[in-house]
Amino acid sequence: MTNQKKILIIEDDANMGFLLKEFLTTSGFLVELATDGDAGLNAFLKNGADFCxxxxxxxxxxxxxxxxxxxKEDPEIPVIFLTARSMKQDKLKGFNLGGDDYITKPFDEDELLCRINAILNRYQKNDSTESEPxxxxxxxxxxxxxxxQALIFENEIQRLTYRECDVLRMLCSNKNNIVRRSDLLNAYWGRDDYFNGRSLDVFITRLRKRLANDPNVSIENIPKVGYVLKD
Incomplete structure (x- = not known):
């Protein structure tokens, strides 16, 4: 199956890792398992992956x-954190670092599979640039x-990530009008919830920094509603 996606699991619980590998393999994925952080990094550098x-x-x-x-090796690779650490600050750190989801143990395998497929579908949609004008x-x-994925200022080019590009595209298409947070979250994160909202805030902050060379440009926050791109 040439279109199979490869998932790299880095999980130090050998039993859980084996069961998860078996489940995802029977669900149609190619799966590699590493049992510590160093082995996981080496596996990624050596063999690559489509999802972690x-x-x-x-x-x-x-x-x-x-x-x-x-x-640093692949800025766009989807990542799910799977962990027993359920404290709010841990979840926020995971999302602020750019994680696509954060699932706490114990978890339902079918729910995990649905989340993997939803994230892959969003990334594949982003990859289909031919279908978007x-x-x-x-x-x-x-x-x-x-x-x-270029933001150009006086012949200086900044290359945006997929997610930065998506958010800025929606803001730009509605320039000087409100873009609702819920519309951004449902379009690019798949659901509107607290943790995805914090992740969106991170990307808005990044875009403001990227646009900082022109003082007339701003992304205005409309509390509890959304954002307005102004120039």
């Missing part, structure tokens, strides 16, 4: 640090080219 499931509490490199190192949008002194 990472335990936070790992021997060697911890899960948060591991994700940061993996994302290119938008060139002037934002103050910036030129935003969606197909190239």
């Amino acid at each position: 499931i990472i335990d936070v509490m790992l021997p060697g490199i911890d899960g948060f640090t591991l994700m940061e190192r993996i994302r 290119e938008i060139s949008c002037n934002i103050g002194k910036y030129l935003f080219e969606t197909q190239n």
Whole structure:
């Protein structure tokens, strides 16, 4: 099956890792299992992956640090944190680092599978640039080219991530009008909830920094409603 997606699981509980590997294999994925952070990083660097499931509490490199190192190699790879750590600050850290989801143990395998497929579908939609018309949008002194994921200011090019590009595209398409948080979250995170909302806040902050060279450009926050891109 040439279209099979490869999932890398980094989980130090050998029994759980084996059961999860068997479940995802029977669900149609190619699966590699590593049992500590160092082995997980080596497996990714050697064999690659289309998706990572990472335990936070790992021997060697911890899960948060591991994700940061993996994302340096592949900034767009989807990542789910799977962990027994359910404290709010841990979840926020996972999302603020750019994790796509955070699932606490014990978990339902069918729910995990649904979340994996939902995340993959969103990434695959982002990859299908041929099906989306290119938008060139002037934002103050910036030129935003969606197909190239480029934000250009005085011949200096910044390459945006998929998620940054998606959020800015929606803001730009509705420039000087309110874009509702719920619309952004449902379109690009799959659901409107507290933790995804915090992840959206991180991307809005990144976009503000990227647009900081033109003082006339702003992304205004409308509390409890959404955002307005102004220039």
